[in-house]
Amino acid sequence: MSGIEGKIVAVTGAGSGIGEATALLLAERGAKVVLGARRTERLEALAARIEKAGGRAAWIRTDVTRRTDLVGLVDLARERYGRLDVLVGNAGVGLISPLDELRVDDWEEMIDVNLKGVLYGIAAALPVFREQGSGHFVNIVSTAGLRVVPLQSVYAGTKNAVRTISEGLRQEAGDSLRVTVVSPGAVRTDFTERMGPEARERIARMMETALSPVAVARAIAFAIEQPDGVDVGDIVVRPTAQA
Numbered sequence: 001m002s003g004i005e006g007k008i009v010a011v012t013g014a015g016s017g018i019g020e021a022t023a024l025l026l027a028e029r030g031a032k033v034v035l036g037a038r039r040t041e042r043l044e045a046l047a048a049r050i051e052k053a054g055g056r057a058a059w060i061r062t063d064v065t066r067r068t069d070l071v072g073l074v075d076l077a078r079e080r081y082g083r084l085d086v087l088v089g090n091a092g093v094g095l096i097s098p099l100d101e102l103r104v105d106d107w108e109e110m111i112d113v114n115l116k117g118v119l120y121g122i123a124a125a126l127p128v129f130r131e132q133g134s135g136h137f138v139n140i141v142s143t144a145g146l147r148v149v150p151l152q153s154v155y156a157g158t159k160n161a162v163r164t165i166s167e168g169l170r171q172e173a174g175d176s177l178r179v180t181v182v183s184p185g186a187v188r189t190d191f192t193e194r195m196g197p198e199a200r201e202r203i204a205r206m207m208e209t210a211l212s213p214v215a216v217a218r219a220i221a222f223a224i225e226q227p228d229g230v231d232v233g234d235i236v237v238r239p240t241a242q243a
């Protein structure tokens with residue numbers, strides 16, 4: 001039996017990319033997944049795909065910039081399946097640009113989604129995990145926080161903030177909760193859709209050797225499948241060609 005089988009896993013940003021790949025892989029390995037994202041048509045299609053393959057899935061529109069939406073995601077897991085074992089904080093945006101362009105609205109959106117969205121997830125799930133006496137936070141960060149490069153200052157700042165908060169949470173969690181940070185490198189997703197021309201060109205070159213989202217999903221699954229008492233704290237997964 002897989003260490004994933006039977007677990008109840010909620011995933012934010014499940015409508016595409018890493019979140020979608022994670023939901024599919026975990027459901028294939030026997031988890032019951034609870035899908036959250038803003039694009040409901042994608043969630044509905046993904047849930048149908050999982051159930052057609054014999055898996056179990058529930059979904060709810062989730063905008064991680066709204067604290068009540070994260071509460072709704074956690075509540076759905078409990079109402080549908082009786083508990084929540086894992087929250088994968090995956091939703092994120094990468095609106096990278098030179099600081100000189102002063103895209104303050106983009107900066108604020110990254111703070112709201114990448115940082116506050118994770119905090120809202122913690123606020124929603126932590127009391128539930130405490131009540132259950134078990135639970136696992138898996139927060140998706142980035143190698144941008146390990147090696148800061150031009151155009152990514154604010155993006156890297158939000159991801160480093162999540163890394164720091166996750167480490168503090170791990171230290172406060174005690175012996176009944178687990179906290180994992182997964183730092184992907186370049187991944188083939190729709191990450192570049194809203195970037196400016198300079199940033200899009202730079203990222204497009206990285207995409208030539210980028211990982212499949214499934215590679216990141218496997219790293220997430222590795223952390224989740226560990227037995228009780230084993231906490232995988234930090235995973236870095238990136239293309240071998242990435243500096």
